[in-house]
Amino acid sequence: MTASDQNRFQVELRGLIDLLSQHLYSGPHVFVRELLQNGVDAIQARRQIEPQHEGLIEIEVITSAESDPTIIFQDNGVGLTEDEVHQFLATIGQSSKRGEMTSRPEDFLGQFGIGLLSCFTVSDEIVVLTRSAKGDNQPGIEWRGSTDGTYSVRKLTQAIPVGTQIFLQPSTGYEDYFEPQKVLKLAREYGSLLQPKITVTSNGQTDVVNAKAPWHQDTTNPQVRENLLAYGTEVFERNFLDVFPLHSTSGGVTGVAYVLSEAVHAGSRQPHRVYLKDMLLSTKTHEVLPEWAFFVQCVVNASQLRPTASRESFYEDTVLERTRQELGDCLRRYLVEMAQTQPRRFEQLIAVHHLAVKALAVDDDECLELFADWLPFQTSLGTMTLAEFRKQNSVIRYVPSCDQFRQIAQVAASESLAVINAGYVYDVDILTRLSMIRSDFKLEEFDAEQLSDRFEQLSQSEREETLEFERLADMTLQRFKCAVEIAKFLPSDLPSLYVTDANADFIRSVEQAQDVTEGVWNDMLGDLTRDVPSSYARLYLNYSNPLIKRICQLGQSDGQRRSVEMVYIQALLLGHFPLKKSEVKLLNEGLLGLLDWAVGGQDNE
Numbered sequence: 001m002t003a004s005d006q007n008r009f010q011v012e013l014r015g016l017i018d019l020l021s022q023h024l025y026s027g028p029h030v031f032v033r034e035l036l037q038n039g040v041d042a043i044q045a046r047r048q049i050e051p052q053h054e055g056l057i058e059i060e061v062i063t064s065a066e067s068d069p070t071i072i073f074q075d076n077g078v079g080l081t082e083d084e085v086h087q088f089l090a091t092i093g094q095s096s097k098r099g100e101m102t103s104r105p106e107d108f109l110g111q112f113g114i115g116l117l118s119c120f121t122v123s124d125e126i127v128v129l130t131r132s133a134k135g136d137n138q139p140g141i142e143w144r145g146s147t148d149g150t151y152s153v154r155k156l157t158q159a160i161p162v163g164t165q166i167f168l169q170p171s172t173g174y175e176d177y178f179e180p181q182k183v184l185k186l187a188r189e190y191g192s193l194l195q196p197k198i199t200v201t202s203n204g205q206t207d208v209v210n211a212k213a214p215w216h217q218d219t220t221n222p223q224v225r226e227n228l229l230a231y232g233t234e235v236f237e238r239n240f241l242d243v244f245p246l247h248s249t250s251g252g253v254t255g256v257a258y259v260l261s262e263a264v265h266a267g268s269r270q271p272h273r274v275y276l277k278d279m280l281l282s283t284k285t286h287e288v289l290p291e292w293a294f295f296v297q298c299v300v301n302a303s304q305l306r307p308t309a310s311r312e313s314f315y316e317d318t319v320l321e322r323t324r325q326e327l328g329d330c331l332r333r334y335l336v337e338m339a340q341t342q343p344r345r346f347e348q349l350i351a352v353h354h355l356a357v358k359a360l361a362v363d364d365d366e367c368l369e370l371f372a373d374w375l376p377f378q379t380s381l382g383t384m385t386l387a388e389f390r391k392q393n394s395v396i397r398y399v400p401s402c403d404q405f406r407q408i409a410q411v412a413a414s415e416s417l418a419v420i421n422a423g424y425v426y427d428v429d430i431l432t433r434l435s436m437i438r439s440d441f442k443l444e445e446f447d448a449e450q451l452s453d454r455f456e457q458l459s460q461s462e463r464e465e466t467l468e469f470e471r472l473a474d475m476t477l478q479r480f481k482c483a484v485e486i487a488k489f490l491p492s493d494l495p496s497l498y499v500t501d502a503n504a505d506f507i508r509s510v511e512q513a514q515d516v517t518e519g520v521w522n523d524m525l526g527d528l529t530r531d532v533p534s535s536y537a538r539l540y541l542n543y544s545n546p547l548i549k550r551i552c553q554l555g556q557s558d559g560q561r562r563s564v565e566m567v568y569i570q571a572l573l574l575g576h577f578p579l580k581k582s583e584v585k586l587l588n589e590g591l592l593g594l595l596d597w598a599v600g601g602q603d604n605e
């Protein structure tokens with residue numbers, strides 16, 4: 001390749017600005033953040049030369065009826081020499097804050113060398129007046145950059161203070177961003193925790209932007225706690241149960257976590273308010289806490305995490321991963337300490353956030369040991385904690401799905417049999433893990449068939465009365481692979497109990513899928529069940545139920561057969577079993593038959 005083959009890339013500035021404003025940044029308002037950040041970095045750079053230097057950022061909004069408003073961002077930072085103006089302001093992607101330019105890049109917020117371009121999202125021209133603090137008698141320099149991709153530089157004849165002033169006027173349609181109140185609001189949003197003094201002046205009024213970070217205080221002090229809770233309500237617009245401090249060495253994070261006052265879905269992720277080196281990074285970050293921490297929202301400041309180029313979230317690296325773990329440990333310590341020292345409070349917290357506590361305990365044996373007795377479970381005898389359940393039962397019986405629980409709950413309750421519904425998220429895992437780590441924890445999956453052992457036997461005469469009916473019912477449901485048995489059980493208002501096992505269940509769901517597939521797919525589904533042992537579900541008809549008794553007394557008839565079919569369909573519906581095509585047909589016929597019977601079986605015409 002010859003030297004003449006080498007060409008320089010050209011940058012189409014307009015396209016780049018569109019890319020930044022529409023795809024990288026969340027909106028044009030971020031120009032305030034980028035200018036604040038440049039001011040803070042410039043002050044930081046000057047303090048490297050003059051450690052005692054007192055930083056100041058002054059934002060002025062000049063409005064008048066005759067002309068466009070102007071924003072002036074002025075800092076007393078390090079400023080720029082003429083060479084630096086060419087090098088850093090006029091070269092996209094060039095930054096004085098990266099490793100090759102400074103020995104302490106970690107001192108600065110910026111790093112990518114694109115932030116200033118965000119001003120072009122609200123303004124067609126950026127005017128910079130700057131004077132460097134490096135060396136005596138540096139002249140003032142003016143730099144004018146335009147969205148058409150051109151810029152000019154000139155030496156100023158008049159004296160200006162050391163530091164930088166940036167002048168912006170709105171491009172058409174962006175006048176809103178130059179309203180004094182809006183500028184003040186944005187400056188407060190992004191910059192209230194920054195160290196240098198920041199003021200916003202307009203129409204003769206000057207407001208100070210800075211505020212004290214609320215978490216650098218003792219959260220055990222009741223008044224501080226009250227103030228912190230009020231701060232949480234203000235920034236997140238919701239109430240909280242509690243607040244506690246967060247800290248992590250990796251990432252250099254400090255802050256506070258707020259415990260939500262209402263339960264949320266497992267796996268939902270709360271938006272957190274996150275600052276990076278005291279500058280607001282995002283109000284919607286999810287990634288700083290572990291997944292199981294969905295019961296808290298936090299406000300934190302990080303000093304050593306890396307921002308993404310949009311400066312609106314953190315770069316996913318090992319430091320962030322360790323930070324997440326450490327902050328998770330803080331949450332964990334908070335829960336453990338409360339469980340050990342304030343059991344009443346912990347009980348109240350668990351009442352709302354048992355799902356989150358289960359999510360933590362499921363992968364953490366120590367927490368599981370400690371929290372297990374407090375954890376609530378739905379059981380056939382009502383919701384109770386594991387401790388209550390164990391007090392009354394030496395064996396922990398459970399069913400692994402809500403559907404199974406729905407089938408057996410009523411009958412089990414009538415028999416005073418306690419069975420846990422472990423169909424909710426984490427429950428099976430928690431119970432199984434407990435049975436592994438606690439030798440006195442006897443866990444048993446409850447088989448609905450066991451209920452039949454508790455049914456009252458029919459008397460000899462009842463046996464005789466029901467024999468024919470049982471045979472007919474059994475034959476009627478044979479085509480649905482369901483055997484029928486007549487028994488007496490409680491509650492008596494329950495006509496039937498449908499019991500199935502894993503094999504029967506599997507065959508049933510395959511047959512249901514076959515209903516909606518054809519040809520080769522249908523055959524493939526059929527193959528799935530080839531090696532599964534054929535298994536029958538069982539429908540127990542309750543002879544203590546008046547309706548079943550009356551059906552039995554109908555004597556062998558079409559009505560009796562239809563009734564059995566309808567009782568079967570009702571049992572499936574109650575158990576939330578999706579109906580197969582043939583069962584839907586049965587349901588339709590049954591309903592139509594019922595209507596026909598209701599209107600007297602006559603033709604209306």
Ligand SMILES: Nc1ncnc2c1ncn2[C@@H]1O[C@H](COP(=O)(O)OP(=O)(O)OP(=O)(O)O)[C@@H](O)[C@H]1O
Nearest residue numbers: 038042079088095096110111112113114115116164
């Ligand atoms: N107020 C200022 N005072 C002194 N130098 C400045 C000022 N604003 C910008 N600069 C110079 O211009 C360079 C480019 O600024 P720009 O905001 O585009 O990127 P950055 O701050 O370096 O990085 P980032 O894109 O991450 O914000 C800076 O690195 C700095 O050298």
